[in-house]
Amino acid sequence: KQEVTQIPAALSVPEGENLVLNCSFTDSAIYNLQWFRQDPGKGLTSLLLIQSSQREQTSGRLNASLDKSSGRSTLYIAASQPGDSATYLCAVRAVNTGNQFYFGTGTSLTVIP
């Protein structure tokens, strides 16, 4: 069964810092990996999607990389802002279970003004 782990569980940084969130998964047979943002009590906002054949995706200050063979992905946030404070989730869509997403437990990010 696919297991997704995110480290760290919580992170607090001063405004302006660059930071890296980590995601690892146990089964490399995936269709894609997606990073989401979740604000307290709210739904998910998709940030970046990386297909299994891709190495990275970029959107604005966000860059996500994927190393499928080692089962790792990183989300890089440049020049962090207080508005980036949220929980960041990674999820993989596993080949062996069709369309099911497996989610990590998330990294809770706080950017201090």
Added chain:
Amino acid sequence: GAVVSQHPSWVICKSGTSVKIECRSLDFQATTMFWYRQFPKQSLMLMATSNEGSKATYEQGVEKDKFLINHASLTLSTLTVTSAHPEDSSFYICSARVPGRAGYTFGSGTRLTVV
């Protein structure tokens, strides 16, 4: 585009009552809808997969008689928590694949509190 509208966003109900959560795809047809549940400080876990016009598929450990799923049209899937108990208090969220796109879109979630 590709929005899934989920209602209600939060609900408080008494123990023993039933609660219905709706997810509508606003500008696309969702033949399949996925229902997830998230307990505090835990990851989102898939509960069931609903397919338009057929019975839902439930994950192991999810009671199909308690969590009734109906997917009667290509734009609407509902999850009914029957005879809710405090342990059913959780965050429920739906998701659908957008035809022609690689990603999935999620509803905004429903916070259920059973008192």
